[in-house]
Amino acid sequence: MTAQAAREPRTEPACTAVPGAVLDGPVSHAISRVARLHRIAAGRALRDLGLHPGQEFLMMHLWDSGAVRQSELIKAVGLDPSTVTKMLQRLEQAGHVRRRPDPADRRASLVEATDASCGLLVEVRRAWGELERQTLNGLDASERAELTRLLGKVETTLCTELTRSGGGNCDTTC
Numbered sequence: 001m002t003a004q005a006a007r008e009p010r011t012e013p014a015c016t017a018v019p020g021a022v023l024d025g026p027v028s029h030a031i032s033r034v035a036r037l038h039r040i041a042a043g044r045a046l047r048d049l050g051l052h053p054g055q056e057f058l059m060m061h062l063w064d065s066g067a068v069r070q071s072e073l074i075k076a077v078g079l080d081p082s083t084v085t086k087m088l089q090r091l092e093q094a095g096h097v098r099r100r101p102d103p104a105d106r107r108a109s110l111v112e113a114t115d116a117s118c119g120l121l122v123e124v125r126r127a128w129g130e131l132e133r134q135t136l137n138g139l140d141a142s143e144r145a146e147l148t149r150l151l152g153k154v155e156t157t158l159c160t161e162l163t164r165s166g167g168g169n170c171d172t173t174c
Contacts (some may be wrong), residue, residue: 031154038135045127049120050094053080055087056124059096059113063121067112069102096120 022029043053051059054077061076062068068076088111091097095119102108113121122127136144 041134042127042131045131046124049123049127051120051124052087052090052101054083055091056128058084058087058091059117059120059124062097062111062113063117067110070099070109070111073111 019029020047028054029065039053042056046053046056057077058073065076066101073088074081077084079087088097088099092099097111098114099109099111102110136147139147
């Protein structure tokens, strides 16, 4: 690398070469790369709040829904039951959620956000707002609207295919 090249700002992404195995799927490859980077950025923002990636989705559901059965929460976030159980244990230890027996069915547990988690709600909203600003920084308003529209179409297509093939229910993903 020359001294001149080292001083010039990069305008291309660091990874511009597409692996040969994805030549028939450049959009899928791009979505995967962007999703990975977005997840890393979200993880950094959440770490500052004492959360692990994915826990914010559990909390968002609880803040919006109130107390729900643990089985309903598992279904709502579309994660493996053991993963949700571990997440809830961590959130409970941090004082963000409370679990208690369901009075209507003692075999089931109700999960709810604690009053103490209300401050976390404000911080999660702030972190997601900042993540949104970082993510869309290079786009103008019309490009942002177009990206949102196109991603919605892609999501609908994928959801329709997933549901049609018996692979799941898209209404339950966050």
